[in-house]
Amino acid sequence: MSIKILFSPSEGKNNPQNILKHKDYMPLESKLDSKAVREYVAFLQTASEQEIATLFGSKTLHIEELSLAQNLFNVPCIESIRLYNGVGYKALDFESLPHQAQVYLYQNLxxxxxxxxxxxxxxRIPYYNLHQGKGKGAFALKNLYKHLKPVIDEVLSGQEVLDLRAEAYMKVYECKCAKHYAQIVFLKDSKKVxxxxxxxxxxYARAVAQNGISHLDELVRLEIENLHLCECSHTQNATILTYEVSS
Incomplete structure (x- = not known):
C-alpha cells in the first residue's frame, strides 16, 4: 500500500516538443478531453490578443506558446510531472530521482x-497556459473542480492522503473522502512560509518518494535536511505536521 500525494501545478512549463522525439509523440488521452478543455481551446481561437494575454498572465503573447495551446489536441503530450518546471518541480527534481522513486511518484502523485x-x-498532457484565477466558464478553477469532484473522490476514497497543494487548490477541492490525510506547514523563524x-x-515530495512512504504515520520519522519537525497535531481524520526551516 502507498499513500496518495496531492500536488499543485506551476505557471512555468516545458515545451514537450523540446523533450520528446517524434516517435514519442502521443495525443491527449481521451478521458482528459472535457467541456473545460474544449471551452478553453474555443476561447483561445476567438478571443482578442489582450484577453488571451490576461488569461496567460502576461503582457505580451508568444506565438509559439499560443499555437501550442490553441492546438492542444494535436500537439505532443508528456507525463504531467515532466511538463511543469516551476520552483516546486525544480526542488522535486524528478529526472534525478532513482528509478524506484520515479515509479513511486508515477503511481501515487x-x-x-x-x-x-x-x-x-x-x-500525458500537452503544453497549455492558464494563469491561476483567470479561468472562465467551465475552465474556471472552482467550476472545474466542482464538476470533477465525484471522479476525484472515487480515486481518493478510503486512501491515506498527503496534501502538498497550495491553499487555492485546497479550497476548490477538500479531501473529505480520504481515510486520513496529512497537511504540511513550513515555518521560518516561527512565521509561516x-x-x-x-x-x-x-x-518534501522528493523525500517521501525516496523513502517509499506507505503510511502517513511514517512521516513523523522522515528525516529531511534543513527541515525540523516541531509540532504534530491531530483532528478527527487529519494530521497537521509543522516543520521549522533551519536555513
Whole structure:
C-alpha cells in the first residue's frame, strides 16, 4: 500500500516538443478531453490578443506558446510531472530521482491542474497556459473542480492522503473522502512560509518518494535536511505536521 500525494501545478512549463522525439509523440488521452478543455481551446481561437494575454498572465503573447495551446489536441503530450518546471518541480527534481522513486511518484502523485483536473504524474498532457484565477466558464478553477469532484473522490476514497497543494487548490477541492490525510506547514523563524512554501513542498515530495512512504504515520520519522519537525497535531481524520526551516 502507498499513500496518495496531492500536488499543485506551476505557471512555468516545458515545451514537450523540446523533450520528446517524434516517435514519442502521443495525443491527449481521451478521458482528459472535457467541456473545460474544449471551452478553453474555443476561447483561445476567438478571443482578442489582450484577453488571451490576461488569461496567460502576461503582457505580451508568444506565438509559439499560443499555437501550442490553441492546438492542444494535436500537439505532443508528456507525463504531467515532466511538463511543469516551476520552483516546486525544480526542488522535486524528478529526472534525478532513482528509478524506484520515479515509479513511486508515477503511481501515487496527483497534480491538480488548472485545466485538466487532478492528473496522475504519469498521465500525458500537452503544453497549455492558464494563469491561476483567470479561468472562465467551465475552465474556471472552482467550476472545474466542482464538476470533477465525484471522479476525484472515487480515486481518493478510503486512501491515506498527503496534501502538498497550495491553499487555492485546497479550497476548490477538500479531501473529505480520504481515510486520513496529512497537511504540511513550513515555518521560518516561527512565521509561516508563504511564497517559498512551494519549494519546500517539492523537497518534501522528493523525500517521501525516496523513502517509499506507505503510511502517513511514517512521516513523523522522515528525516529531511534543513527541515525540523516541531509540532504534530491531530483532528478527527487529519494530521497537521509543522516543520521549522533551519536555513
Amino acid at each position: 496527483y497534480i491538480f491542474s488548472n485545466l485538466f483536473g487532478a492528473v496522475r504524474a504519469d498521465e 508563504s511564497h517559498y512554501a512551494k519549494f519546500y513542498r517539492g523537497i
